[in-house]
Amino acid sequence: MSIRDNVKRVQDCIAASCARADRDPSSITLVAVSKLKTVAEILEAADAGLQHFGENRVEEGVEKIPQVNESARGKITWHMVGHVQSRKAKQVVQGFDIVQSVDSLKLAKRLSRFALENDRVLGAHLEINISGEASKYGLAGYNWYRDNSVKADLWRQASEIAALPNLEVRGLMTMAPYGAEEKTIRRVFANLRDLRDALARDFAAPLPELSMGMTDDYEIAIEEGATMIRIGRALFGERV
Numbered sequence: 001m002s003i004r005d006n007v008k009r010v011q012d013c014i015a016a017s018c019a020r021a022d023r024d025p026s027s028i029t030l031v032a033v034s035k036l037k038t039v040a041e042i043l044e045a046a047d048a049g050l051q052h053f054g055e056n057r058v059e060e061g062v063e064k065i066p067q068v069n070e071s072a073r074g075k076i077t078w079h080m081v082g083h084v085q086s087r088k089a090k091q092v093v094q095g096f097d098i099v100q101s102v103d104s105l106k107l108a109k110r111l112s113r114f115a116l117e118n119d120r121v122l123g124a125h126l127e128i129n130i131s132g133e134a135s136k137y138g139l140a141g142y143n144w145y146r147d148n149s150v151k152a153d154l155w156r157q158a159s160e161i162a163a164l165p166n167l168e169v170r171g172l173m174t175m176a177p178y179g180a181e182e183k184t185i186r187r188v189f190a191n192l193r194d195l196r197d198a199l200a201r202d203f204a205a206p207l208p209e210l211s212m213g214m215t216d217d218y219e220i221a222i223e224e225g226a227t228m229i230r231i232g233r234a235l236f237g238e239r240v
């Protein structure tokens with residue numbers, strides 16, 4: 001299967017999931033996660049019509065981004081989806097348009113500072129660790145709806161991050177537990193959606209984006225309200 005065929009197949013699956021969930025396919029942004037893939041492969045996906053690409057390592061991203069941008073026909077929006085060490089915030093701001101993996105106030109402050117210095121606005125999603133797994137990054141969100149101290153911490157961090165200049169918080173991001181049962185995955189996604197609704201209500205701020213769902217679980221994510229799905233393997237094949 002070529003990358004072009006894969007793009008078509010994923011878009012068809014998105015349309016089918018949207019039909020089941022009574023949603024408009026244009027409400028879903030497909031972010032192609034191109035980590036470990038070459039500039040040529042990324043350009044092939046861009047040629048097939050994709051405009052959003054995600055990388056999970058700062059060095060790899062900043063090396064490939066200018067090369068892709070130079071050869072791509074249309075404008076590409078670059079998403080950072082992996083953990084960013086605060087000391088790399090400056091490089092991130094230079095290469096990426098959106099950081100989906102804002103997982104600490106410290107990182108948010110540095111991203112804001114460099115965005116301000118570069119006179120640009122950086123999009124941001126708060127990454128939330130909904131499942132509570134110790135191996136996952138993200139602001140602690142496990143049991144936020146019944147643990148008042150988790151909720152208070154999360155609300156305080158969200159309000160401080162939202163107040164930072166040149167960083168525009170547009171929504172939330174999470175990852176479901178790897179290889180979990182469907183009902184567990186569905187619960188994590190529904191939980192992120194409820195959290196988004198609660199934050200948007202309490203802050204009286206729109207938080208339109210819900211970034212959830214990857215190759216193995218994006219159909220469930222769409223049924224649970226995802227507006228952004230992050231797909232690697234289904235588009236580019238296995239990472240070797």
Ligand SMILES: *Cc1c(COP(=O)(O)O)cnc(C)c1O
Binds near residue numbers: 214216231234
């Ligand atoms: C790699 C990665 C993805 C894509 O995963 P696939 O299973 O290949 O679709 C999505 N989100 C993040 C944060 C990733 O690191």
